Amino acid sequence: MTSLSVEALGAAADAVEAHLPVLVEEKFASRLFAQDATLWGPEAESEASIRLAWTGLHRSSRPLVGEIAALREELQTRGVHRIALCGMGGSSLAPEVICATAGVELVVVDSSDPDMVRSCVQDDLAGTAVVVSSKSGSTVETDSQRRIFVQAFVDAGIDPTERVIIVTDPGSAMDQQSRADGYRVINADPDVGGRYSALTAFGLVPSGLAGVDVGALLDEAEVVADLLAEDDSANPGLRLGAALGGTQPLRDKLILTDRGTPIVGFADWAEQLIAESTGKQGTGLLPVVVGTDGAAPAVAGAPDASVVALVADDDESPASEDVPSQINVSGTLGAQLLLWEVATAVAGRLLGINPFDQPDVESAKNAARELMADPSDATEAPLSTDGAVEIRTAGASLDLGTSADSLSAAVDTLLAQVDPDRGYLSVMVYLDRLAHADLAGVRDPLETRLGRPVTFGWGPRFLHSTGQFHKGGPEVGVYLQVTGEPVADLPVPGQEFTLGTFIAAQAAGDAKVLADAGRPVLRLHLADQEEGLAQLTAVLGSG
Template identity: 65%
Template sequence: MTSLGFEATGAALDAIEAHVPQLVADRVASRLAAKDATLWGPDAVAEASIRLGWTDPTRASRALVGPILALRDELRAEGVDRVVLAGMGGSSLAPEVIAATADVELVVLDSTDPEMVGNALGDRLSSSVLVVSSKSGSTVETDSQRRVFEQAFSDAGVDPATRIVVVTDPGSPMEEQARAAGYRAVFTGDPQVGGRFSALTAFGLVPSGLAGVDIEELLDDAEETAEFLSEDDEDNIALCLGAALAGTRPLRDKLVFVDEGSGIVGFADWAEQLIAESTGKLGTGILPVVVEPGDPETLWDADDTLLVRLVGEAAGEDDDATAVGPLNQLAVSGSLGGQLLLWEWATAVAGRLLGINPFDQPDVEAAKTAARGLLDSTPEPVPATLVDGDVELRATKGLLEGVSTLDGALEALLAALPKNGYLSVQAYLDRLGYAPLQGIRPELAAASGRPVTFGWGPRFLHSTGQYHKGGPAIGAYLQITGDTAADLSIPGRPFTFGELIAAQAAGDAQVLAGLSRPVLRLHLVDREAGLRQLREAVRRLGSPPARGIG
């Protein structure tokens, strides 16, 4: 039996008491279970009517279990036991959490950084299978990864068709291409489910199952949870969580996620995409801020933050949510399948309270369009405004006025933060090879006194990227890119991985600048030396009191 625990205090509890009775009266839970597309208003009906398949997670997914496990056994009998997943956003984040929680190896390739792609290619290629996962099949990152792996398999004397598995929507261009190419297997997902709600569909199950996860148990867990999430009852945790996320007044729009032994590895990274991309539009939204225990944000009680503690035992039994940290917080516990479904339901409820359509992502395409334009036109690089050691600096107009050093540039960016703002660090580098860079996140939070998010590019473009452009205009952005001597060509494309990731970074910065968001761009002429220089500059920043604390 699945078990979910939940406790709320302060403003979160007030929001639950204010909104849940009306949500029950409006029969939101049962209408959501019945796939009622009118729950989010007339403007959302067209999109919602084709995006509610996730409310019944086992309807289409049970039939996938047998074929997935059969394919896994076939591959292992052939000595193929390393699964590489080429996917972005909803196609990669859920499988990464599912596999990591089950402690099985799944190589998630959700980057166009040539060093990360090269490392994935260079490790045990002879025993690898590539899962290419994309709903549309047109995602440039995923297509590029497929091309380079296909070439690598051929060069190694391995028939690529025997080592490529595709997960896509039925009728997509990728399905047609994959079947024509004779790839090992083609799995189609539920077209009635959007990418970020697809954790319990083919997009979450195929790579996880091939890697060795007990996906039948995962579905059992979710199925048991679904039974009580559909009840119109004031004790319905999905209604309570949705109300706490979106019903505080004024809105506490920064959710500080901290894992305190939930047993679910990386869950906050998955929830970050689900919540930010679903709610960040029309000038409003909720921004998850993923932190570690003891980080600055866990100690603040700013009037725009809400602490979300992911705990390992049922909240309210052996856990006192008021004993640690701010007054205004949530404590949530539960098994993986139940938690995945709970947060999907709660996000849909939050969308209703915010008055937005949680199923579209109107601003994501802007950065893609800008990147494509830069790749097609290949303009001359924008000259650096200044160079400090191994770091070239560029910025939006006026940000670097009077600045002559990296230290001064960082100080200027923090000074551009409004009282209710946030800083977003965006690193277009190998997220595995340069993982320690994330250590600057809490240091910048301490120095700015405001919440700081950290995203690896380009994967965050399929996640928080929607919030950055469609949410409230209160962010400042620190972009980090770097030269590399390990660039890779992309078969059949006129650009390399290095050129692709550079265009993605420049395109996103261009869109943010066009929206009058302050952006500081740091380009590391030498990655290692530049990163050392950046870390030292961050450490020299002062530590003012946290702004906005009430």
Template identity: 65%
Template sequence: MNHVPGSSVAVAASGAAADAVEAHLGSLVEQKFASRLFAQDHTLWGSAAEEESAKRLSWVGLARSSRPLVGEIAAIRDDMSSRGLDHVVLCGMGGSSLAPEVICATAGVPLTVLDSSQPDMVRAAVADRLDRTVVVVSSKSGSTVETDSQRRVYEKAFTDAGIDPAERIVVVTDPGSPLDEEARSAGYRVVNADPQVGGRYSALTAFGLVPSGLAGADVEALLDEAEAVTDVLAADDDANPALRLGAALGGTSPLRNKIVILAAGSPIVGFADWAEQLIAESTGKDGTGLLPVVVGSDQDPEVRWPADDVLLVRLVDDEDESPAADGEASVSVAGALGAQLLLWEAATAVAGRLLGINPFDQPDVESAKQAARDLLSGGAGGGEAPAFTDGSVEVRALGGDGGWLGEAKTVDDALRALLDQLRHHGYVAVMAYLDRIADAALADVRVPLALATERPVTFGWGPRFLHSTGQYHKGGAPEGVYLQITTTPREDLPVPGRDFTLGDFIAAQAGGDAKVLAEHGRPVLRLHLTDHDEGLAQIMEAVSALRGGGAGR
């Protein structure tokens, strides 16, 4: 590993990744990219990106500028403890929820992350220890519909239980946002975040620190870890780990755009999920970008069958580094959590420069949101009629070249028809608009799909992934095929003060996402469970019945 004296991060590259570092490191140093980045030079990504980057670079100094939050968080936690409140729920999406999830899991402290509009999941969260619950409502814009809906449901639950919501809800938002003004007028405690930081770079802002600190994580130590590497990451020299990692990610030639991320000894829990949204949403646009593929073990197909469009990233512990195989295109990364949060943010900015894109916008996330709003306002969240129904599963096919479903009459046939659309250098994306806690076993379909296709397979829970890989699906290279799974909730849940239910909303989100994918020419297979348990078993059985054929390889 390439350790920098005084640094708690290390990066080692091999094969094509090492070639990329050698090809780009010298020019990055010569251009003083690192020092200019940490001086918040908004011209680094070209003129088209300047307006956005000019208001998105304060994250480089958060290790120091976020220090006042430590005392503020401690005061809120002391107040919670004095009232016997020990259950922290975070309502947030994307960058507002994924960083606290990793921070708390790594620290071994409990945090309930509610980043879904699925009615059954929301109801289960609200029913859990309400009398001991503090809810952190996190939304940068203050207008995120998922988070607003979750807040309204909790407000009603507290009120119905005779509890003043203002005593239990802590709001994290940008100053002056609609949520900021509404929460203050309602008497809620509000913590403002740095408005000059985008959501996915916000791990060390109030969005990452407030819920984590209230749950019991040592956020001061996290900032210490980040501060220990700030000067190292800002240095214009060949040893800079952010320059090396960024060059390996974004500088391979030809581009290895599937970034397979494997936890291989790292003590950080769930880091790949946070890195996934940072990388995919930052780079997946203009027909290019990097698609993170989170795998579970070194026995997963994407690791055992390395392809020429795959870069393997191992998250390792210094004392337990997995050596790269001869000629393997891979990167190994080690370091403390706070240090790695800043490292990967800086490396993503480097990769964006090499890819020639703006790493701070997310144009296709907004297009899917608008499509969902259109469907919701039109009362047509369910979308088009099914092509056919097989047992407890309604089957719909969109996008692609049209007519690709062919003569399929069963779920098995429909799956094979979708996978037949997979081409060389393609990937499969599974998008499940289900309860990611109760239905966690569904994620197991990822491996058999990868075995059947010999291609990378991603798995995302909706609507969570819409703030992550959802951007890449539409804005990245047009290589994917998409399997969407939706369900009829066991019991719907009204959104207080709104004219829609959570069931309406998540159906509109799924329908809007599929619609935009289809408009981009992506083939989408929509499988809707009319009976949750029977339909889910039917899909898992159909996936298990697939046999390897190397589709698209």
């Protein structure tokens, strides 16, 4: 008996029936686990050749288990009982779901928002150790977070080398400098990409230090590894991948819903894995995370959507007759981490793209760097101000006309751009996601109002996730960006910029890249966060 189950219904079942025999005949599964880099075509081969070691992590990561346990004991003798994680994308999302599912605390500092970073640093610093995770060692968000924590430790009279643990690829600039400075460094497998790194040091070190039994997590993956490597029609990885990426015509909106799964927050991790891996060359799969009520969302029956229900192992509830394409997935966390990585690789094959690169993530980073060099470009004058909300667009991607004078009218004009057949709205919020978590509640009324999928992402973390799909996927998205004046800015030690300057450049840079690609963007800046949020929620929550 395995700990995985994949059930495809309707159009998803048709996709499995159409593609599974070919995948089995081509020996896709066994070749994947043999790290065959030719599976995605010649253009992807060079990247794939250094990105497939994740297929064996259930074995190769075993030496980390004892090292993490020893380090946890060492930190506890120093009074540490709180673990904070500085990291972005795959470096933070996997530990977040691992720890939440295990019921242990992990403070995930994946933001450039000065208010959020400040609150994470100031809360119980004396009892805190920090894991700084960056594959390249050059991620600006992570480096800035590291600098701020180190300075806080120094100011508090705490030796930062006893409280900061570095996780990075061997030979990176962060690896070399951190070792020279006396920090504890744990290297991750360099042949694993960030979003496939859940079972590397990036996922295991912060989770294990926080108190998760990471050996058991590897056990869960090992139990299903042979099954996922089999060239057999029962292979759940092949079945899920075919259901996700093989529908005809392509159902490229994946409505991820929690229907009783014991895994907490899994859809947020899957969102990043799928969107960043597949959203390129004008195609891809857009995960739409809809929450935990288990109800079929308003767009479940759309012809371009499949409902993906994350269910409990003993779930026996029937699928809704109103849902023409549904996939039910169950299994333990470790098993599902490996399952979805396999399925994403399969979907990439069926979509004809390289599932291991992220070209448009880099374009947004470059645009942000240019704006950092001239910050005035990130804060151009608004078209108008309505109460506490400044209204802007980006480039010529959206013509507000006379609606520019009113927040409500500007939002109406943007929403009118959503294609009723294939379009989606993305709400992108660059605020403190811990303090303003309730703002994500605007997603449901907006989706009901539009009758189309609506995604909600916290910036800058979504830039390492759905941000790739926004720019590289099909040109059917409409984008609402929300930024805010911080309560207080926060300088970055050793740098000439502040976090407030940086997050403004990230938002403006992303808006510019979207606009240059012809995507409509409405930018709303809250000059006063409390008043602006009240205005915004009133407008976005209206029917």
